[in-house]
Amino acid sequence: MRLSEHTYRTVSSIRGPLIFLNRVREVRFGEVVRIIHPEGGSLEGEVIKIDGDTVLVQVMGETRGLDTGSAVIFSDAVKRAPLSVEVIGRIFSGSFAPLDNEPPYIPERWGAISGAPINPVARARPQDFIETGFSTIDALNTLVRGQKLPIFSCAGLPAKEMAAGILRNARLAGGGQFVVVFVALGLTHHEYSYYMDVLAGMQGGFAAFINRAGEPVIERLLAPRFGLAVAEYLAFCHAMDVLVLITDMTNYCDALREVSTAREELPGRRGYPGYLYSDLSSLYERAGRIRGLAGSVTMLPVVTMPEDDITHPIPDLTGYITEGQIVLSRELHQQGIFPPVDVLPSLSRLMQQGIGEGQTRSDHRQLANRLYRHYSRGRDLRRLEAIVGRDGLSGKDRQMLDFADVFERELVHQGNVRRTVAESLDTGLALMQRFALEG
Amino acid sequence: MSGTITGIAGPTVTVDLKGLRMYEIVLVGKAGLTGEVVRLERERAVLQVYEDTRGLAVGEPVRGTARPLTAQLGPGLLGGMFDGLQRPLEKLLERDGPFISGGSSASVLDSPRQWHFIPVKGPGDRVTAGETIGQAEEGAFRHLVSAPRDGVLASLAAGSYSVCQAVGSYDDGSPISVCQEWPVRSPRPCRRRLPPTEPLVTGQRVVDFLYPLARGGTAIIPGGFGTGKTILEQSVAKFSDVDLVVYVGCGERGNEMAELLEEFAGLNDPWTSRRLMERTIVVANTSNMPVAAREASIYTAVTMAEYFRDMGYHVLLLADSISRWAEALREISSSLEEMPGEEGYPTYLASRMAGFMERAGVVETMNGTVGSLSMILSVSPPGGDFTEPVTQACLRTAGAFLMLDASLAHRRHFPAVNWFQSFSLYEQTMVQHFSRIVDAGWTEARRRCRTLLQREEALREVAEIVGLEGMQEQDHLILHSAERIRLEFLCQNAYSEDAFSSPEQIMAMMNRILADHERLEGRLAAGDTLEAALGKGGDEHASQ
Numbered sequence: 001m002r003l004s005e006h007t008y009r010t011v012s013s014i015r016g017p018l019i020f021l022n023r024v025r026e027v028r029f030g031e032v033v034r035i036i037h038p039e040g041g042s043l044e045g046e047v048i049k050i051d052g053d054t055v056l057v058q059v060m061g062e063t064r065g066l067d068t069g070s071a072v073i074f075s076d077a078v079k080r081a082p083l084s085v086e087v088i089g090r091i092f093s094g095s096f097a098p099l100d101n102e103p104p105y106i107p108e109r110w111g112a113i114s115g116a117p118i119n120p121v122a123r124a125r126p127q128d129f130i131e132t133g134f135s136t137i138d139a140l141n142t143l144v145r146g147q148k149l150p151i152f153s154c155a156g157l158p159a160k161e162m163a164a165g166i167l168r169n170a171r172l173a174g175g176g177q178f179v180v181v182f183v184a185l186g187l188t189h190h191e192y193s194y195y196m197d198v199l200a201g202m203q204g205g206f207a208a209f210i211n212r213a214g215e216p217v218i219e220r221l222l223a224p225r226f227g228l229a230v231a232e233y234l235a236f237c238h239a240m241d242v243l244v245l246i247t248d249m250t251n252y253c254d255a256l257r258e259v260s261t262a263r264e265e266l267p268g269r270r271g272y273p274g275y276l277y278s279d280l281s282s283l284y285e286r287a288g289r290i291r292g293l294a295g296s297v298t299m300l301p302v303v304t305m306p307e308d309d310i311t312h313p314i315p316d317l318t319g320y321i322t323e324g325q326i327v328l329s330r331e332l333h334q335q336g337i338f339p340p341v342d343v344l345p346s347l348s349r350l351m352q353q354g355i356g357e358g359q360t361r362s363d364h365r366q367l368a369n370r371l372y373r374h375y376s377r378g379r380d381l382r383r384l385e386a387i388v389g390r391d392g393l394s395g396k397d398r399q400m401l402d403f404a405d406v407f408e409r410e411l412v413h414q415g416n417v418r419r420t421v422a423e424s425l426d427t428g429l430a431l432m433q434r435f436a437l438e439g
Numbered sequence: 440m441s442g443t444i445t446g447i448a449g450p451t452v453t454v455d456l457k458g459l460r461m462y463e464i465v466l467v468g469k470a471g472l473t474g475e476v477v478r479l480e481r482e483r484a485v486l487q488v489y490e491d492t493r494g495l496a497v498g499e500p501v502r503g504t505a506r507p508l509t510a511q512l513g514p515g516l517l518g519g520m521f522d523g524l525q526r527p528l529e530k531l532l533e534r535d536g537p538f539i540s541g542g543s544s545a546s547v548l549d550s551p552r553q554w555h556f557i558p559v560k561g562p563g564d565r566v567t568a569g570e571t572i573g574q575a576e577e578g579a580f581r582h583l584v585s586a587p588r589d590g591v592l593a594s595l596a597a598g599s600y601s602v603c604q605a606v607g608s609y610d611d612g613s614p615i616s617v618c619q620e621w622p623v624r625s626p627r628p629c630r631r632r633l634p635p636t637e638p639l640v641t642g643q644r645v646v647d648f649l650y651p652l653a654r655g656g657t658a659i660i661p662g663g664f665g666t667g668k669t670i671l672e673q674s675v676a677k678f679s680d681v682d683l684v685v686y687v688g689c690g691e692r693g694n695e696m697a698e699l700l701e702e703f704a705g706l707n708d709p710w711t712s713r714r715l716m717e718r719t720i721v722v723a724n725t726s727n728m729p730v731a732a733r734e735a736s737i738y739t740a741v742t743m744a745e746y747f748r749d750m751g752y753h754v755l756l757l758a759d760s761i762s763r764w765a766e767a768l769r770e771i772s773s774s775l776e777e778m779p780g781e782e783g784y785p786t787y788l789a790s791r792m793a794g795f796m797e798r799a800g801v802v803e804t805m806n807g808t809v810g811s812l813s814m815i816l817s818v819s820p821p822g823g824d825f826t827e828p829v830t831q832a833c834l835r836t837a838g839a840f841l842m843l844d845a846s847l848a849h850r851r852h853f854p855a856v857n858w859f860q861s862f863s864l865y866e867q868t869m870v871q872h873f874s875r876i877v878d879a880g881w882t883e884a885r886r887r888c889r890t891l892l893q894r895e896e897a898l899r900e901v902a903e904i905v906g907l908e909g910m911q912e913q914d915h916l917i918l919h920s921a922e923r924i925r926l927e928f929l930c931q932n933a934y935s936e937d938a939f940s941s942p943e944q945i946m947a948m949m950n951r952i953l954a955d956h957e958r959l960e961g962r963l964a965a966g967d968t969l970e971a972a973l974g975k976g977g978d979e980h981a982s983q
């Protein structure tokens with residue numbers, strides 16, 4: 001173990017965001033370094049490869065203006081976050097610098113930002129119902145405490161209105177409040193002010209990590225890790241129920257691709273690195289509950305599907321890791337339906353645990369199954385109707401077509417009205433009765 | 440022998456240690472992380488480290504262990520949950536708390552627990568490697584203890600022993616214990632391989648009836664996310680008619696592992712009524728756990744599975760998902776800067792996969808009994824596209840292909856096994872078996888069921904042209920019965936009482952639907968309309 005920081009002035013080359021140094025000794029993999037800018041100030045970097053005494057450093061920020069005479073200080077430590085309940089109510093940059101002109105706080109402890117995997121046998125199964133106020137979620141794709149459930153959106157769809165609706169309205173079954181950790185990656189100014197208004201109204205408090213569109217790309221890789229280190233700390237050291245909203249994961253993945261390309265790594269599908277799945281897992285899998293501990297981390301990432309394509313690697317790999325997905329549809333949006341959730345490709349994998357007697361209502365499971373069955377039948381028939389016309393269909397089939405329409409207009413669509421789960425289920429029940437439908 | 444770390448890049452660590460062998464295990468750094476030698480050069484060795492290397496420094500010490508990655512095999516594995524390196528996760532939890540930290544080594548079977556050993560051989564007996572020399576009592580499970588090698592026994596005595604104690608010795612003085620070690624990357628030997636002849640009954644109607652699997656066979660379940668791979672794997676783990684299940688959560692979700700443990704703890708094996716966990720071993724290396732250990736996890740699992748096969752048991756290995764293993768292989772290969780093949784996977788992907796799947800089979804074991812090792816592997820093709828390299832590599836070796844269909848899953852038709860594109864190479868043999876054992880009508884019922892499904896498909900195409908109204912009453916009947924087959928028979932809700940069907944129940948259910956169909960055909964022939972015939976109670980099960 002080295003006892004102090006070491007300074008080297010042995011930069012041999014600088015290439016994009018990468019710096020090579022020679023004759024460096026006893027360096028750690030992942031070690032944080034500080035690069036002194038010749039024009040004043042400093043930049044942070046991380047050791048990403050060591051070969052003998054040659055060290056490769058990834059610079060967090062612009063290398064513009066650096067030269068081979070720049071001094072590099074090695075810290076002997078991996079990247080850590082200052083943890084304290086004092087983060088609640090604070091707004092930070094993507095590299096954890098305060099943006100709110102408040103004084104810094106004294107950390108209770110420092111935690112490695114990449115965290116450590118939760119031992120699978122230590123996990124408690126997520127199961128407590130969370131009421132979001134949206135029928136398409138509460139009745140048909142139920143969210144539970146400790147789940148990770150992304151919103152798959154398309155450019156121009158109201159994902160942020162939906163995310164904001166969930167932030168405002170999410171209630172735990174016992175009536176408890178969430179503490180929100182908000183991680184913004186590559187946000188436009190417009191989106192930024194929208195979300196800040198929403199956060200200001202949060203009763204349970206929030207901590208925000210904001211990286212805006214014009215800010216360093218590399219911070220998009222750090223901000224979620226800071227946010228999750230904080231969320232884990234609040235949940236598992238202070239027994240809080242934390243809701244982590246990350247938007248937009250597509251910007252995260254693009255940042256990862258950019259950095260990977262700069263490192264000259266082998267590109268995978270669509271240029272994203274081959275380790276994208278493992279990397280995304282290292283974020284998403286930090287949601288959960290732990291046996292014997294009270295708190296929880298529930299995660300709502302927003303993913304904008306490039307080209308509206310759900311098979312694009314970003315939504316695809318996300319869907320492979322998260323516990324379901326809420327999929328927004330351009331078609332429903334164009335019909336003025338809000339939230340424009342297409343329930344057929346949507347899924348909550350943990351729904352079974354969160355519904356029924358004692359959680360929502362005893363008829364929930366059966367009702368949800370039936371609504372799905374009839375709606376998907378109606379949707380299938382729309383295709384047939386387009387070919388043979390409405391008259392070519394039997395009376396029963398015409399009825400299913402109408403059911404699908406009314407389902408979208410009355411159950412899916414709710415505008416800005418918050419519905420309790422009972423109201424959502426009753427809406428569904430009323431639909432079934434109106435069409436005299438049973439199993 | 441000792442040396443130091445000279446380079447680090449992700450999980451790849453270079454050391455200046457000499458005298459290492461390929462695939463030898465090396466303890467890396469002050470924390471003692473586990474690494475495996477993957478490349479040897481004159482002056483240095485390249486290791487693949489099984490744990491997070493962040494914080495590791497050059498100059499830290501490394502130490503060879505002179506042995507490859509091994510699994511410990513003996514009583515005490517059943518009901519256990521291990522990571523990809525076979526570290527017991529419960530013990531790690533007790534010792535280190537809920538988060539896994541690097542360098543924790545907890546040995547698998549080191550518990551002080553005593554096992555009662557009853558010998559079947561005695562001093563002076565000549566034994567051959569793999570021959571049964573006695574039995575350890577592990578609950579209701581007959582745990583056979585075998586001779587580690589050929590030789591003459593000098594002693595062997597009944598009594599209670601911990602896994603480290605000697606139960607006897609050879610005449611050259613070397614000790615014998617109830618536990619042994621085996622290098623995970625080498626298949627355990629058998630006397631000879633036999634063809635699969637018995638069905639692997641899974642309790643899933645679509646599988647057992649349409650695409651039957653074989654004990655000792657291999658099957659793959661490819662499907663995009665949300666198509667039901669994990670639920671199908673878990674259902675099969677719960678209900679299949681085997682002696683022992685090894686379940687590998689390979690690079691998937693942590694919560695699924697918690698769910699599996701919690702659910703299995705409350706369930707019984709439907710065939711023996713014993714606790715389900717008593718026949719289950721779980722290997723969990725979730726997606727956020729180190730990638731190199733994920734790569735190793737399937738070998739750790741298959742070695743444990745072979746160990747029980749060698750006692751003459753029918754063992755089923757389930758892996759969810761083999762694609763994550765392939766991706767781990769890709770990540771390691773790329774950090775070694777190997778030349779990439781298709782989609783960045785190393786060119787040896789297919790041969791490694793085949794080598795792994797070859798470890799399934801029915802064998803005559805070294806102790807002369809017959810055991811089987813079956814494999815069901817889920818595959819997670821990117822974008823749900825089955826032309827990708829992993830699905831294709833699996834297809835070359837797999838005996839059955841249960842294709843999960845996203846459009847069925849979106850309609851909540853589960854298990855979403857596509858009934859046109861799936862196949863089972865064991866079909867003929869197994870159908871004959873079911874016809875013999877369950878019901879002589881099995882073959883004919885299958886044929887009729889298939890015909891109805893095929894005619895439905897054809898009629899749907901017609902309907903797209905002429906509309907449903909333009910069709911014959913007979914056609915409507917086919918659509919009606921095919922719909923019943925789909926909704927009542929092929930769909931099987933894993934969260935309900937219906938989650939398991941025995942072959943007898945499968946037959947009864949199919950016969951009911953077919954009998955109704957026949958009765959209705961009769962009515963139509965007599966001039967009734969379908970609606971009228973249905974109204975006359977010709978179809979009492981339709982509304983169930």
Ligand SMILES: Nc1ncnc2c1ncn2[C@@H]1O[C@H](COP(=O)(O)OP(=O)(O)O)[C@@H](O)[C@H]1O
Nearest residue numbers: 349664665666667668669670853854931932933
């Ligand atoms: N047999 C089944 N019965 C009822 N629901 C099922 C069944 N199989 C799958 N599902 C539903 O589909 C969801 C996804 O299944 P899962 O096995 O997790 O998919 P995959 O592993 O392919 O991503 C489950 O959460 C459940 O809601």
Ligand SMILES: [Mg+2]
Nearest residue numbers: 668669670691
């Ligand atoms: Mg799965």
